[in-house]
Amino acid sequence: MTTWTLARRAQKMNPSVIREILKITEKPGIISFAGGLPSPKTFPIAEFAAASERVLREDGQAALQYASSEGFAPLREHVAASLPWNVDPNQVLITTGSQQGLDLVAKVLVDEGSRIMVETPTYLGALQAFTPMEPTVVSVASDEQGVDIDDLQAKMGEGADAARFLYVLPNFQNPTGRSMSEARRAALVERAAALNLPLIEDNPYGDLWFDAPPPAPLTARNPEGCIYLGSFSKVLAPGLRLGYLVAPASVYPKLLQAKQAADLHTPGYNQRMVAEVIKDGFLDRHVPTIRALYKSQCEAMLAALEKEMAGLDVQWNRPDGGMFLWVRLPEGMSAIELLPKAVEAGVAFVPGAAFYADGADPRTLRLSFVTASVEQIGIGMAALAKAIRATLGG
Amino acid sequence: MTTWTLARRAQKMNPSVIREILKITEKPGIISFAGGLPSPKTFPIAEFAAASERVLREDGQAALQYASSEGFAPLREHVAASLPWNVDPNQVLITTGSQQGLDLVAKVLVDEGSRIMVETPTYLGALQAFTPMEPTVVSVASDEQGVDIDDLQAKMGEGADAARFLYVLPNFQNPTGRSMSEARRAALVERAAALNLPLIEDNPYGDLWFDAPPPAPLTARNPEGCIYLGSFSKVLAPGLRLGYLVAPASVYPKLLQAKQAADLHTPGYNQRMVAEVIKDGFLDRHVPTIRALYKSQCEAMLAALEKEMAGLDVQWNRPDGGMFLWVRLPEGMSAIELLPKAVEAGVAFVPGAAFYADGADPRTLRLSFVTASVEQIGIGMAALAKAIRATLGG
Numbered sequence: 001m002t003t004w005t006l007a008r009r010a011q012k013m014n015p016s017v018i019r020e021i022l023k024i025t026e027k028p029g030i031i032s033f034a035g036g037l038p039s040p041k042t043f044p045i046a047e048f049a050a051a052s053e054r055v056l057r058e059d060g061q062a063a064l065q066y067a068s069s070e071g072f073a074p075l076r077e078h079v080a081a082s083l084p085w086n087v088d089p090n091q092v093l094i095t096t097g098s099q100q101g102l103d104l105v106a107k108v109l110v111d112e113g114s115r116i117m118v119e120t121p122t123y124l125g126a127l128q129a130f131t132p133m134e135p136t137v138v139s140v141a142s143d144e145q146g147v148d149i150d151d152l153q154a155k156m157g158e159g160a161d162a163a164r165f166l167y168v169l170p171n172f173q174n175p176t177g178r179s180m181s182e183a184r185r186a187a188l189v190e191r192a193a194a195l196n197l198p199l200i201e202d203n204p205y206g207d208l209w210f211d212a213p214p215p216a217p218l219t220a221r222n223p224e225g226c227i228y229l230g231s232f233s234k235v236l237a238p239g240l241r242l243g244y245l246v247a248p249a250s251v252y253p254k255l256l257q258a259k260q261a262a263d264l265h266t267p268g269y270n271q272r273m274v275a276e277v278i279k280d281g282f283l284d285r286h287v288p289t290i291r292a293l294y295k296s297q298c299e300a301m302l303a304a305l306e307k308e309m310a311g312l313d314v315q316w317n318r319p320d321g322g323m324f325l326w327v328r329l330p331e332g333m334s335a336i337e338l339l340p341k342a343v344e345a346g347v348a349f350v351p352g353a354a355f356y357a358d359g360a361d362p363r364t365l366r367l368s369f370v371t372a373s374v375e376q377i378g379i380g381m382a383a384l385a386k387a388i389r390a391t392l393g394g
Numbered sequence: 395m396t397t398w399t400l401a402r403r404a405q406k407m408n409p410s411v412i413r414e415i416l417k418i419t420e421k422p423g424i425i426s427f428a429g430g431l432p433s434p435k436t437f438p439i440a441e442f443a444a445a446s447e448r449v450l451r452e453d454g455q456a457a458l459q460y461a462s463s464e465g466f467a468p469l470r471e472h473v474a475a476s477l478p479w480n481v482d483p484n485q486v487l488i489t490t491g492s493q494q495g496l497d498l499v500a501k502v503l504v505d506e507g508s509r510i511m512v513e514t515p516t517y518l519g520a521l522q523a524f525t526p527m528e529p530t531v532v533s534v535a536s537d538e539q540g541v542d543i544d545d546l547q548a549k550m551g552e553g554a555d556a557a558r559f560l561y562v563l564p565n566f567q568n569p570t571g572r573s574m575s576e577a578r579r580a581a582l583v584e585r586a587a588a589l590n591l592p593l594i595e596d597n598p599y600g601d602l603w604f605d606a607p608p609p610a611p612l613t614a615r616n617p618e619g620c621i622y623l624g625s626f627s628k629v630l631a632p633g634l635r636l637g638y639l640v641a642p643a644s645v646y647p648k649l650l651q652a653k654q655a656a657d658l659h660t661p662g663y664n665q666r667m668v669a670e671v672i673k674d675g676f677l678d679r680h681v682p683t684i685r686a687l688y689k690s691q692c693e694a695m696l697a698a699l700e701k702e703m704a705g706l707d708v709q710w711n712r713p714d715g716g717m718f719l720w721v722r723l724p725e726g727m728s729a730i731e732l733l734p735k736a737v738e739a740g741v742a743f744v745p746g747a748a749f750y751a752d753g754a755d756p757r758t759l760r761l762s763f764v765t766a767s768v769e770q771i772g773i774g775m776a777a778l779a780k781a782i783r784a785t786l787g788g
Binding site: 129133162224240250260262 | 395399402404407429434437443454456458459461491493494502505508519526556586619627633648654655657659660661663
């Protein structure tokens with residue numbers, strides 16, 4: 001019997017309590033507000049079918065061959081041209097979903113014990129991507145406007161222990177749905193530059209605004225100090241695994257080498273399909289339909305919350321876009337303890353504790369308003385309120 | 395100006411001299427035996443087009459949605475059923491190319507300074523995938539039969555410094571084209587088990603045999619002691635980036651978590667396309683056509699070598715399959731120094747030095763016989779011989 005010696009990092013990659021808990025949300029027939037799954041109604045299947053047919057007919061051999069690690073040139077050019085600051089296509093690296101961008105960033109910037117900073121709460125997948133490189137993750141306080149700049153400075157560290165970066169989602173954040181205000185963005189970029197603190201800006205949801213686009217990205221304000229991560233998962237479909245990063249010339253070559261070592265390149269066929277779908281301004285016509293759908297679903301969820309939570313000390317925010325809203329349960333309640341009861345009542349969510357590196361607020365939970373239908377949202381919210389009332393009464 | 399502090403591992407990820415040299419092989423019009431590119435003539439474009447159409451029509455929403463990190467169940471089942479030992483589909487993890495399998499293995503099994511062993515020479519991409527985890531790479535001597543078992547034992551290390559694994563390509567190895575004999579396989583598996591040494595068996599080329607299939611995989615002989623890496627890149631097409639690994643239950647959960655953190659999952663659309671193409675025994679009809687093509691190209695290259703290298707002290711092997719053969723230049727010559735002259739004469743190869751962790755034999759070089767046509771092979775070999783003669787005469 002061979003005994004396998006695991007790397008130390010593998011010990012840190014334990015199945016989280018949360019992940020185990022979430023398995024119960026996979027019960028068939030349940031109304032789930034748990035997953036961060038875009039509405040499949042928005043996937044442009046006919047356009048993908050036409051693009052696939054054309055790519056294979058006109059460029060099949062190249063689409064199916066090994067390709068460069070940087071990515072398909074027309075797609076890199078499209079990404080560069082679509083961003084609201086001056087981006088050279090040579091700064092764009094196509095990634096296998098923006099999740100891979102997080103993996104590459106960690107590989108290139110994080111040593112064992114390196115201090116890195118995250119908003120709190122933050123995207124669970126980022127914590128998972130950073131963990132294998134064994135950083136010391138420091139949570140920076142955040143409020144409705146975004147990252148607390150003074151807390152950031154207080155936790156920055158000095159000399160060799162200075163934070164390698166701050167990871168931040170300024171637009172319709174996962175998990176809270178919050179967006180960073182213009183004033184806070186300006187202050188953050190200024191303070192970060194003064195502190196010599198690189199920013200990792202993750203922007204999967206920025207196009208999903210309801211009434212007005214969010215303020216300019218952090219990276220647009222200081223491109224040399226930021227790595228920007230973007231994705232086609234939320235505006236086209238996640239199943240093709242297509243994301244990208246934009247990095248300054250001082251870091252790009254290392255990210256490229258890490259990319260090559262990780263999977264050689266992102267599927268060229270997928271890159272060509274997406275380049276084909278978007279080349280004639282398709283996203284300008286398509287994304288507004290996603291915005292309208294998600295806005296109506298968000299409004300339905302807010303209305304259902306108003307109705308069903310009446311009289312309960314439950315709080316929630318009103319997102320300006322994205323996929324999620326953030327709920328706080330009554331004093332003394334735990335979202336983790338509530339979840340099995342909610343599942344029994346037919347509804348699922350993600351306990352907020354999943355999204356904290358430390359110091360979780362046990363009363364919080366995340367609701368996705370994009371996957372379930374408006375009708376399901378109504379039924380699900382009633383079930384959730386019932387589970388809360390039963391817990392309070394019990 | 396923000397100063398980016400890079401991880402130590404990033405310093406080790408330097409652009410290799412070899413990679414810089416290989417840029418000259420990208421000169422337009424050159425006959426290249428350098429790349430490990432499958433012949434695009436073998437890509438089943440019509441079958442992919444039909445599969446894509448069907449997948450999007452029948453299962454479009456699921457194909458384009460987020461999916462499980464383990465992979466698409468029918469594809470995992472196909473992989474398990476196709477392997478010549480008893481494999482539970484739950485042991486199969488679909489990866490974004492088998493290159494990703496190497497990345498995951500390194501993350502889960504390698505600490506900074508961990509001893510790992512490789513054949514010498516070995517696959518350059520594996521060295522690149524392992525490097526970010528900062529192992530101490532130990533080269534194990536190899537001969538025409540495979541890994542030298544006594545050298546393996548001598549370099550195994552003890553206690554905390556015992557090697558975490560041996561990485562080995564038993565079939566039509568990259569770069570040498572060599573295959574491990576039945577006797578050597580049996581001896582290696584026995585000795586590895588006695589030494590408590592896990593084996594990482596990489597088998598991208600095993601199906602590409604010319605006259606007879608290679609002996610049974612190492613993993614078939616001791617599944618609990620091996621991780622097996624496979625790929626659809628050489629039997630279908632590399633541009634979809636589809637590979638897999640098979641791992642024992644004691645390691646699988648950690649590899650799965652590393653996979654989830656790396657890119658969430660491999661594109662579900664691509665997995666469904668391949669599952670659709672292969673479901674009715676397509677590979678049984680298709681792979682023999684690749685074998686026949688590659689055998690004829692290999693024979694053409696061997697004949698051209700016989701003809702063009704006559705009178706030169708140049709040695710080469712006769713592979714039983716795969717994509718590569720291995721050449722040794724006359725005493726005193728360096729393949730790295732020869733390359734610019736060969737490129738000037740219109741032909742490219744990869745200097746063997748690219749494939750050694752240390753102690754490179756400067757006289758060696760790798761030729762791929764699968765990308766160029768038979769006619770190009772003739773012209774290219776004449777050009778290579780001319781460059782060698784010019785060097786010897788100069």
